[in-house]
Amino acid sequence: MEMKRRSGSTGRAVASATRRQLPVRTLQSQVVDGIGIGIIGGEFPPGATLPSDAALQERFEVSRTVLREALKALSAKNLITSRARIGTVVLPRREWSLFDPDVLSWHFETGPDIAFLRSLAEIRIGLELESVALAAERRSDAQLAVMRACVDGMAVAANTADFARSDLEFHRTVAEASGNPFMASITGLVDLVLATAFTISSPVDDSEARDVTVNHHRRVAESIGARDAEAARAAMRVVIMEGFDRAAGRMTAE
């Protein structure tokens, strides 16, 4: 029995403006995405047993090799667990690797609800406020210069993608300046929030809103520049809440 060759039509939407694109979509990544979205999106809820290897093989039209490597990847992200004769079952949500870029992008593609976004905002408040306070103490002059450049980049961005890129780069630089490697792990989370917030309404279009956003970021940068940890905390809180409001407001508006 021969597997039919499929053409490279992936047709997958861009998950995020800043997500790096691999030159080639491998078969495995397509299957990983397919099942991952099925899990996050509720087709396979926690506790459910996935179809057997044979069934999934038929569904995605791939060999068992590809299918099993895909399942192994999902297993590594703590989405599923497999046992012989038992089957492959979806783990409870609490086990999932929340910070994983793929898991986050699948949330995005299946449409995050407002409670999800609020939870993310709370985590950002916790981590990024600590991160920015540490950055205020530990940052180098070069890092401060990068932050300022990012703010300027936001101010002059010609389109939403450029704006989001500068925005994300700003947060990444702050995380790096904190000197704590774990802080950088939440950039994927920030990425998702930005992508959600900017999907339709981008502050690039509205010059007034854009000025507000840019100024909030600039206040963070200058607080870090002044090595004022408390001011940096306060300014970062405003930035995060504003991002949440934009994403949430967009959802309730429709």
Add this chain to the structure above:
Amino acid sequence: MEMKRRSGSTGRAVASATRRQLPVRTLQSQVVDGIGIGIIGGEFPPGATLPSDAALQERFEVSRTVLREALKALSAKNLITSRARIGTVVLPRREWSLFDPDVLSWHFETGPDIAFLRSLAEIRIGLELESVALAAERRSDAQLAVMRACVDGMAVAANTADFARSDLEFHRTVAEASGNPFMASITGLVDLVLATAFTISSPVDDSEARDVTVNHHRRVAESIGARDAEAARAAMRVVIMEGFDRAAGRMTAE
């Protein structure tokens, strides 16, 4: 390249016979652990190219199927990336899924340095202070009762394991009371790894230190009981810093 049939399968049979005593350990997980520890521990630093499939196959004495599923798992944790003809290269540290349970535990198995422990403590400060503040607002009476019971459990614990269990349960309950499911997931993970890594350094032996620790926890619980978010923050900070000091002191002492 080719595996010797006779001796190969014989060796495998013997190996699996000894493995059968620990039924949950699959071949793949051993390879994942082996390479994962090699990466975290510095044998394969970021940017380095891993040995080829064939070489790794020989090193771990497994089939290519098992090896490749193991590599797929590491790839899913963003530790490595593979491309045809290029090889499998270790990604920069910033890409790693540091919050992954396996990656965290590999850090401890390869001997965490004090900077790593400090980073974890900073993460706990960020997350658990926010968590406990939310818990002070949102907690139910039942949850408060559980917290108090945990503190009592710490006070009367007969051994290290019981003490650690009550300690862990306390922090988990606080995280749940925050109403943020992801907060519970992340803090639970970090706390669990820390607890299992340092079960030795519990203050059970030293009754004076034990009283101090228990009282600090009790202050957290009572601040939550009084719905005083700021007091809860302050008390939790003390708890976390004390835990860090004990772990760090233990490292430098030996």
Add this chain to the structure above:
DNA sequence: AATGTAGTATTGTATTACTATTCTGCCTGT
């Protein structure tokens, strides 16, 4: 020298076969 092209080494995918695990149900002995 620039460019193309064949060779080659490495990962990606497919296929088949077998092993290990454990659930289901029959079957045997009392």
Add this chain to the structure above:
DNA sequence: ACAGGCAGAATAGTAATACAATACTACATT
């Protein structure tokens, strides 16, 4: 009739082989 064990079946785990796709190397052609 019932308990216990034994055989079969279903499913994931592992092995082995073959070929495809990719991209580096080196040589050949212009």
